[in-house]
Amino acid sequence: MYHSQGPEAYAQVSLESKLAGASPHQLISMLFDGARSAILRAKIYFEDGKVAKRGEMISKAINIIDNGLRASLDHKKGMEIAADLERLYEYISRLLMQANLHSDVAKLEQAAKLITDISETWEAISPLNQAGQR
Numbered sequence: 001m002y003h004s005q006g007p008e009a010y011a012q013v014s015l016e017s018k019l020a021g022a023s024p025h026q027l028i029s030m031l032f033d034g035a036r037s038a039i040l041r042a043k044i045y046f047e048d049g050k051v052a053k054r055g056e057m058i059s060k061a062i063n064i065i066d067n068g069l070r071a072s073l074d075h076k077k078g079m080e081i082a083a084d085l086e087r088l089y090e091y092i093s094r095l096l097m098q099a100n101l102h103s104d105v106a107k108l109e110q111a112a113k114l115i116t117d118i119s120e121t122w123e124a125i126s127p128l129n130q131a132g133q134r
Helices: 007-020 024-048 051-069 075-101 105-124
Strands: none
Touching (some): 024 051, 024 075, 024 105, 051 075, 051 105, 075 105
16 A cells, blocks of 8 residues: 555555644644745745756746645635635746746845735634634
8 A cells, every 4th residue: 555665654544644633724734834935935945056856846836836735725615815815826836837937036035925824814813813713
């Protein structure tokens, strides 16, 4: 079942355990964390001149945004907010593509800032925060 060795195998099992016990809110938080991590790693690879790795991380971030965050939007319940988030996620994905295509670190940083801002807002409305827990 698991073909990875060492730390990779442990990380995979740890992630699967977190996913299995996560609430819908926590799952979205994990998507934000994954997108932010991929963008941060892309920036590091950008600075190191590792173009292929940078592209890989940018592709990963776009995949999380498009197939995770955008796909999870509920347009029936969220209506205008969901539509606004859809446009914002689309814009962030476009920024990431342009950052990679034009080797533009400013666009990468702008995408990182937007994802961080949305993520922080998402955490502020966490049911755990509403209940006075952390």
